[in-house]
Amino acid sequence: MDDPPVPACSPRAPAPAERRILMRALSDPILKVQNLTMRFGGLVAVNDLTFTAGRGDITALIGPNGAGKTTVFNCITGFYKPTTGRMALRHGTIDIDAYVERLTDTPNDHLKSADGSLYLLERMPDFQVSARAKVARTFQNIRLFSGMTVLENLMVAQHNPLMVASNWTIGGLLGFAGFRKREKAAIESAKYWLEKTKLIDRADDPAGELPYGDQRRLEIARAMCTEPVLLCLDEPAAGLNPRESLELNALLRSIRDDHGTSLLLIEHDMSVVMEISDHVVVLDYGTKISDGTPDQVKSDPRVIAAYLGAEDEAEVEKIEAEVGL
């Protein structure tokens, strides 16, 4: 049988003219991370990191192993409480800079205005970052509910709206029609994401039986079922073969373009990073060493030095050619 057709996106990198040169991070930010520091005892995992992720951008966080990328993710999604720093996320068009100081002075973790809401992620417990601030994430080592079916995994992701529809279990226990209707809608939304990730044929199989690439896609589908405004992906292309990698690029683009979800991703696969990112932030030893469009970052000598650890220009070019930069 034929391979499934590669989705309508060019497998080659688009010409520089097609790429949005101007990152939206500057004009329309969704997340502002300011002076984020995370210490574990004497170890400084993240050191005074400041960056902005734009709404509708795919922002890539890259850096050598141990640079502190996953620590940044864990801070943003509430799994770690940062030592110092502020992470402001907005829904709507509320002006972050105008309101963030005012919110910081209050003990609250969010602020509502006519234009939208502003959340301070460092003040929220992990589950509320997902439930209220609508930041979803995937994990470097896949964390699926392996003994539950693929469909059940996606239903668990819609826990909060379903919980409300079931009147906190009481209505559901009595079999109220409102809950059954909402559950059908939840199944429809799960079906949508299963079709989008090409997992619909395996909907009733246990998640633990899926091949590795499918599990990666299922984790993305599960995160999307929480209807996030910002999706954080921790190495989504790790362990994928080149074809799966191309499909992943198309999926991530579609999430950005069709759903208006902004993406923040950690990735080692440079073919993915350079191909789909609008904005790249480079970390080394917990410190930001470069920030800009993929082209800017690619030619930044500090990035090249950090990645390749080479002084000699000729050698750098040779290695660059090998890794496809």
Next chain:
Amino acid sequence: MMMEAPAREPVNFAGLLKDAAFAAAIAFGLFSLMLGLKTDQTLNNQMVLVPRPGLLAAVVGLVFVGRFLIGYWQAVNAGKITKRKAPATPLALKIEKYGTAAFVGFLFVYPMMVLGTAGPSGAIKWIDNLGIQILIYIMLGWGLNIVVGLAGLLDLGYVAFYAVGAYSYALLATSEPVREFMAGVVGPTFWPLWAFWICLPVAGILAAFWGVLLGFPVLRLRGDYLAIVTLAFGEIIRLVLINWVEFSGGYAGISSIPRPSFFGVPFNATESGFAATFGLEFTPIYRTIFLFYVILILALITAVVSTRLRRLPVGRAWEALREDEIACRSLGINTVNTKLTAFAIGAMFGGFAGAFFAARQGFISPESFVFLESAQILAIVVLGGMGSLLGVVIASILLVGGVELLRELDFLKAYFGDNFDPAQYRMLIFGACMVLMMLWKPRGLISVREPSVFLKEKKAVSSDLVKEGHG
């Protein structure tokens, strides 16, 4: 996906013959008494057995040939089927589907059956010692199943909630101020008659409250640590009951607890009693039968509620919690509330069972709520297969009913001497059974998980994939 060429495998005749012989052997075993022997009367009214070897041979032969032909037909057709056959629903799910209705029906007629065969005096033992006792453990098992099987929180102190329920009912029902208050409000006979029906929900709510109280400090604990704290909690409740004599009566316990009435009609020999009201001759069996139905209904409520909860978001969150707590939090699930609801609902069913236990015994003391009880209930859940309702039933029948049946093996005295008491070997047999289980089926008797929702077909999930929970 794969369009395999229809591969024609040679028909395995040896296998077919073996299969047919096996079916014939079963048929022989089944029919040798049913068809092979016929009871008949001679002219002087003597009963004789008439052997009918011809008929038996014909039936067994028919089964052999029939099985062989069916197998052959299947083998021939198997090559023609190109479409991949969907994996059949495992036997366990099938049993669960059809067996449940039959079993519940059997339970409803069980007291009548026993009454018919053993008579009113002999039936009490079978209904009370066997039926009610097993049903109490089934209900406790189903309650603990929510905490251990679904939410994956290892609770070694479940008997504490059983005790809370029992003492709640016993203390409220025998409390003098409550009785006087009720006498002042609705009349002197009201409280003793209705105490059980009013205290039953109260006992459940109090047990749920204690479940939440235990839940709070142990929220951060996982695995072995959680098990140790819950074990300690069970012991604390028991030691408080022993030592706070003014409150609970200490070792002496609480006696003359009012028995449940038939919704206001007491089971006694008076003119307003149950037997007189319904024009029956008074025997104590009516109360026992009534208690049997009460615990049966309570257990069925537990089963229906936990089955429904599994299909609700809260139930799915419990199972997700058992699988991966961090992933749950990343999806916006409040794991604190989810754990507390599991503890509370599990404890509530324990409380209901406890109130029933106190009402059935009429006397309770801390002796009934020792750690061994917790271990027994946990053994039932683990032996049955964590998360499976049917498994709990089978395990309860084996563990509780099996021990009761040991007492019936008096005939063994003929072989081993008069001092032989089979019931004394129950712990030995119990332990041996557990060892065998862990070798043969480490994930319990029913070791498949039924999905709570499906798109096209319900496929059972092998328990190899299901996590046991880390607390």
